[in-house]
Amino acid sequence: GAVVSQHPSRVICKSGTSVKIECRSLDFQATTMFWYRQFPKKSLMLMATSNEGSKATYEQGVEKDKFLINHASLTLSTLTVTSAHPEDSSFYICSAGREGMNTEAFFGQGTRLTVV
């Protein structure tokens, strides 16, 4: 099956710094990538949808200036958490879809962000 690689898997950063998370589709071209946030014991919360070469579409309540998404190529999307605060600590997961494919979403391994 298709593979999506997310890096880093864990990161600890100081409050006020920025953290970049990468999501790569390894064996297919991902025209659309999704970024999710998951709180403990909660389901996935869609943050934004990114399409290659265009601006990301953010869900209501998600600050686009805080969570910067770049989908510069068909195999790479990045999420940058700017000026991180402890409340940004969470599990962030990306998923990718192929054009015309309406079946399973392929997930990255997730990134555990801890802001201290």
Added chain:
Amino acid sequence: GQNIDQPTEMTATEGAIVQINCTYQTSGFNGLFWYQQHAGEAPTFLSYNVLDGLEEKGRFSSFLSRSKGYSYLLLKELQMKDSASYLCAVLDSNYQLIWGAGTKLIIKP
């Protein structure tokens, strides 16, 4: 609004069978997915149903009734490693995944 309901937690015994139900109300329907998620890990795909009926895949089966807005995931011959959260998700008319809150399944020896 869009809504997906599934039980918060279920407990079952090793070797037994368990059925996890999911009901949904969404704007449009383009398929229903079941995912397994172990703590601290990303979800992994289990099944996809777009037509009514039962899809069997090894120890796991998934059923869909579109008229009732209902699906279930059936797990047979339960193993301890099946302890995980099981997420139901529906692809709506915009091809966006709407997620349920997940069912935490606890397997006891």
